[in-house]
Amino acid sequence: MSNTKNVMFKPHAVQTPDGFETAWQSPSNIALVKYWGKIGNQIPMNPSISMTLDTSVTRTAVRARKKDKPGSNVQLRYIFDGKENPDFQARVLALLRSLDDELAFLKDYALEIDSSNTFPHSAGIASSASSMSALALCLLSIENVAGKKKSNIHSFLKKASHIARLGSGSASRSVYGGFVLWGKSSVIPKSGDHFAIPLPVKIHPVFDGMRDSILVIDQGEKPVSSRSGHEKMDQHPFKKGRIMQAGQNLQLIAGALNTGNWEMFSRVVENEALTLHGLMMSSHPGFLLIQPNTLKAIEKISTFRNQTKTKITYTLDAGPNLHVLYPQEDSSLVQQFIHGELAAYCHNNYVIHDQIGRGPHPIS
Numbered sequence: 001m002s003n004t005k006n007v008m009f010k011p012h013a014v015q016t017p018d019g020f021e022t023a024w025q026s027p028s029n030i031a032l033v034k035y036w037g038k039i040g041n042q043i044p045m046n047p048s049i050s051m052t053l054d055t056s057v058t059r060t061a062v063r064a065r066k067k068d069k070p071g072s073n074v075q076l077r078y079i080f081d082g083k084e085n086p087d088f089q090a091r092v093l094a095l096l097r098s099l100d101d102e103l104a105f106l107k108d109y110a111l112e113i114d115s116s117n118t119f120p121h122s123a124g125i126a127s128s129a130s131s132m133s134a135l136a137l138c139l140l141s142i143e144n145v146a147g148k149k150k151s152n153i154h155s156f157l158k159k160a161s162h163i164a165r166l167g168s169g170s171a172s173r174s175v176y177g178g179f180v181l182w183g184k185s186s187v188i189p190k191s192g193d194h195f196a197i198p199l200p201v202k203i204h205p206v207f208d209g210m211r212d213s214i215l216v217i218d219q220g221e222k223p224v225s226s227r228s229g230h231e232k233m234d235q236h237p238f239k240k241g242r243i244m245q246a247g248q249n250l251q252l253i254a255g256a257l258n259t260g261n262w263e264m265f266s267r268v269v270e271n272e273a274l275t276l277h278g279l280m281m282s283s284h285p286g287f288l289l290i291q292p293n294t295l296k297a298i299e300k301i302s303t304f305r306n307q308t309k310t311k312i313t314y315t316l317d318a319g320p321n322l323h324v325l326y327p328q329e330d331s332s333l334v335q336q337f338i339h340g341e342l343a344a345y346c347h348n349n350y351v352i353h354d355q356i357g358r359g360p361h362p363i364s
């Protein structure tokens with residue numbers, strides 16, 4: 001689905017005796033330039049760039065059944081991993097209620113959503129990105145079939161990204177494969193705050209098949225959610241500087257991806273990772289999500305890089321788990337290093353090996 005050429009889109013929902021059903025698989029993504037801070041209804045404080053993952057995905061099936069009383073409130077049953085999940089049910093219900101003008105079928109059909117991830121909860125992989133994007137793609141597929149709408153794949157994905165964003169900002173980027181940009185940037189034409197776009201830059205072959213090995217340092221619940229972390233940026237003393245820095249980093253990384261400048265790429269992603277956690281520490285009140293083993297692993301990576309000159313870098317999500325990034329060509333050397341020296345810092349030696357992916361696809 002990374003190719004958004006102007007072809008007619010074949011809706012992926014099927015009609016059933018009492019409604020419609022569809023299913024999509026959508027990946028998570030890891031931000032290289034971070035979205036941290038928002039304005040109003042899910043408008044990012046600064047533009048961000050991510051890399052879509054491959055094997056860390058959510059699979060979501062949605063069944064829409066004609067209600068006995070059409071036009072009544074949104075009705076939802078949300079099943080996660082075969083069980084009801086009240087927390088996610090409440091979040092999805094709030095999203096659906098806010099969407100009933102955009103997705104007309106929600107007034108007339110009751111929904112049953114069945115979802116599961118290929119990766120464990122709290123593994124340091126953004127589950128809201130994959131789950132909200134999978135859900136958005138399902139909802140829009142049903143909307144297209146129920147409303148007999150004709151749309152091309154480009155407008156379908158743009159609207160899916162917009163709906164995914166309303167569920168979770170980072171989810172807007174998971175609608176596309178490869179490197180993705182979300183947020184208005186004065187240097188990137190067609191960028192916008194309401195939806196993501198595939199990064200309109202020719203990517204140098206050094207980044208083809210890029211790897212992301214996730215060091216699961218701690219699987220525990222985060223003491224501060226991303227949502228409240230974003231809120232703390234409203235009054236952050238470094239807010240202005242952060243907006244400027246993100247804009248500069250975006251240009252630097254877009255240039256590095258284009259020219260194959262691994263060193264610049266590495267410098268920017270590490271700067272973004274450390275800035276993200278620096279912003280958390282300097283919030284009011286400050287908070288810490290990295291842990292001693294996160295720092296130990298970072299030190300080991302620096303030493304290994306200095307000694308071997310291998311292309312290896314890292315980034316961090318809003319948590320203690322480290323994403324180790326490296327080109328495909330160095331994968332056997334780096335994976336040997338990870339299992340020999342870094343896995344010891346992980347919870348039960350747990351490492352998830354993933355890589356750049358091509359984006360979501362229907363599974364119905």
Ligand code: DP6
Pocket residue numbers: 030031033034035036042048126128167168169170171226227230276317318
């Ligand atoms: C640190 O997308 O999870 O991962 O919009 O409130 O759902 P909400 O936040 P979320 O924030 C992600 C923050 C980040 C950086 C990023 O993915 O860009």
